[in-house]
Amino acid sequence: MTDEPIPAPAAADPNRVLIFDTTLRDGEQSPGATMTHEEKLEIAQLLDEMGVDIIEAGFPIASEGDFEAVKAIAERAREAVICGLARANPTDIDRCWEAVRHARRPRIHTFIGTSPLHRDITRLTQDAMVERIHATVSHARDLCDNVQWSPMDATRTERDFLCRVVAAAISAGATTINIPDTVGYTAPRESADLIAMLRREVPGAEEVVFATHCHNDLGMATANALAAVEAGARQIECTINGLGERAGNTALEEVVMALKVRHDIMPYTTGIDTRRIMQASRLVSAVSGFPVQYNKAVVGKNAFAHESGIHQDGMLKNAETFEIMRPEDIGLTATNLVMGKHSGRAALRAKLKELGYELADNQLADAFVRFKALADRKKEVYDEDLVALMQDSTAGAHQDLVVLKHLRVICGTESPQTAEMTLALDGVEQATTATGDGPVDATFAAVKALVPHEVRLELYQVHAVTEGTDAQATVSVRLDSGGRIFTGQSADTDTVVASAKAYLVALNKVLAFERAGRPATDITAAVS
Numbered sequence: 001m002t003d004e005p006i007p008a009p010a011a012a013d014p015n016r017v018l019i020f021d022t023t024l025r026d027g028e029q030s031p032g033a034t035m036t037h038e039e040k041l042e043i044a045q046l047l048d049e050m051g052v053d054i055i056e057a058g059f060p061i062a063s064e065g066d067f068e069a070v071k072a073i074a075e076r077a078r079e080a081v082i083c084g085l086a087r088a089n090p091t092d093i094d095r096c097w098e099a100v101r102h103a104r105r106p107r108i109h110t111f112i113g114t115s116p117l118h119r120d121i122t123r124l125t126q127d128a129m130v131e132r133i134h135a136t137v138s139h140a141r142d143l144c145d146n147v148q149w150s151p152m153d154a155t156r157t158e159r160d161f162l163c164r165v166v167a168a169a170i171s172a173g174a175t176t177i178n179i180p181d182t183v184g185y186t187a188p189r190e191s192a193d194l195i196a197m198l199r200r201e202v203p204g205a206e207e208v209v210f211a212t213h214c215h216n217d218l219g220m221a222t223a224n225a226l227a228a229v230e231a232g233a234r235q236i237e238c239t240i241n242g243l244g245e246r247a248g249n250t251a252l253e254e255v256v257m258a259l260k261v262r263h264d265i266m267p268y269t270t271g272i273d274t275r276r277i278m279q280a281s282r283l284v285s286a287v288s289g290f291p292v293q294y295n296k297a298v299v300g301k302n303a304f305a306h307e308s309g310i311h312q313d314g315m316l317k318n319a320e321t322f323e324i325m326r327p328e329d330i331g332l333t334a335t336n337l338v339m340g341k342h343s344g345r346a347a348l349r350a351k352l353k354e355l356g357y358e359l360a361d362n363q364l365a366d367a368f369v370r371f372k373a374l375a376d377r378k379k380e381v382y383d384e385d386l387v388a389l390m391q392d393s394t395a396g397a398h399q400d401l402v403v404l405k406h407l408r409v410i411c412g413t414e415s416p417q418t419a420e421m422t423l424a425l426d427g428v429e430q431a432t433t434a435t436g437d438g439p440v441d442a443t444f445a446a447v448k449a450l451v452p453h454e455v456r457l458e459l460y461q462v463h464a465v466t467e468g469t470d471a472q473a474t475v476s477v478r479l480d481s482g483g484r485i486f487t488g489q490s491a492d493t494d495t496v497v498a499s500a501k502a503y504l505v506a507l508n509k510v511l512a513f514e515r516a517g518r519p520a521t522d523i524t525a526a527v528s
């Protein structure tokens with residue numbers, strides 16, 4: 001590790017597209033996707049390993065927790081540029097630099113809303129805004145030689161003013177100019193025209209990388225990003241599973257696979273190891289508690305499923321009949337070999353590796369114990385069961401304040417049902433008995449009795465992981481705590497146990513958030 005930051009290598013190939021992942025910043029901003037410190041580190045490590053060029057690790061001024069996460073990610077990153085977000089004021093920018101400067105390749109990303117609606121909020125005239133941009137980008141450049149600047153709501157900003165602000169940022173030293181479609185309003189042709197116009201009209205445009213940052217409100221985020229690339233953008237901002245505010249951001253897996261599969265008409269390359277895509281998708285889904293829609297492009301459960309007779313017949317003769325990409329290319333295993341209670345540790349290690357989980361010996365030992373417990377309850381353990389098992393360890397492996405020790409629920413045709421529960425609270429075991437209208441209600445009442453807390457249960461959802469009466473259930477829970485959403489997910493062959501564990505995953509996030517005293521920072525708020 002050197003003291004001097006190492007600049008990101010300049011892409012020698014003019015058709016190389018940089019992948020900028022903002023799952024940990026824009027993705028985490030989506031209501032309910034709050035992630036713990038350890039979860040952020042795990043995601044960042046995977047993004048780095050899979051070849052993401054720039055990781056936007058967070059918004060350091062937002063809270064002490066955000067700052068610490070960005071700093072820890074910066075310290076651990078190997079190849080990726082680590083970027084933090086900052087509003088257009090020196091305090092934000094200094095705080096951002098404090099967090100990212102530990103990276104081998106740091107970047108400051110500063111932004112301001114430039115459309116008329118945003119200028120109304122900040123009460124800046126056009127001239128004052130241009131001045132502000134020049135001053136803040138110069139300040140960022142004094143700290144860091146890799147500075148990205150974004151005019152938020154660019155696609156609804158007057159074109160001549162957009163040229164003025166982009167020119168100001170370039171003249172102040174910005175190295176990447178990102179053009180956000182903040183509200184998912186643009187369409188592919190307009191997205192391309194905008195990038196082409198800026199590259200043509202703005203002095204100094206040839207010196208910087210243009211980036212595209214699209215939201216998916218009208219379902220066009222992927223198309224808009226690809227159109228921008230065709231017009232000369234060379235950085236795509238995206239998130240795993242398209243996570244992000246409202247309808248989300250451009251999905252990393254979609255743009256990367258589109259560029260790979262249709263290289264014939266879009267001759268651009270990325271540095272992504274596409275075989276890690278499924279692993280990233282599963283991890284982000286487990287951590288955020290946002291299930292992936294079954295028919296989601298590339299990573300949905302049905303993306304490679306062929307149910308109808310005609311399709312199955314064609315697939316058996318030649319897989320290319322109905323498949324434009326190979327499942328292995330995104331890290332899906334070709335086989336779904338069944339494991340059982342006689343399967344050994346080596347077989348489990350091999351199977352998990354195939355599924356994208358490379359475990360250290362102590363992690364494997366822990367996974368093996370849990371696998372055996374599952375195999376005792378369930379005759380056949382499928383790939384999906386193992387993924388659920390691994391996701392469960394992700395959810396519960398951290399220093400949780402509240403841990404489930406024992407649960408017994410007495411059910412019958414007559415209400416109420418009774419739950420006997422023991423929890424370890426900061427390491428101290430406490431037990432209670434509570435009743436409720438059904439086993440899940442009784443279980444949640446027992447948690448409330450042991451850990452008094454004020455939350456509203458926003459969502460409670462159960463999915464069967466595989467088929468059969470011994471199938472595991474994955475339960476997703478969303479809790480609203482003072483207007484902030486926290487999610488939890490867990491799997492077990494017993495639906496009530498999965499429910500209790502999922503509730504506790506979410507509750508632990510609430511408690512950790514409260515302990516860290518994280519105030520919400522409004523990214524649209526005033527610039528100074």
Ligand code: KIV
Nearest residue numbers: 111150152153180182
């Ligand atoms: O959507 C947006 O405008 C953003 C900016 C902060 C880049 O996320």
Ligand code: ZN
Nearest residue numbers: 026180182213
């Ligand atoms: Zn955004």
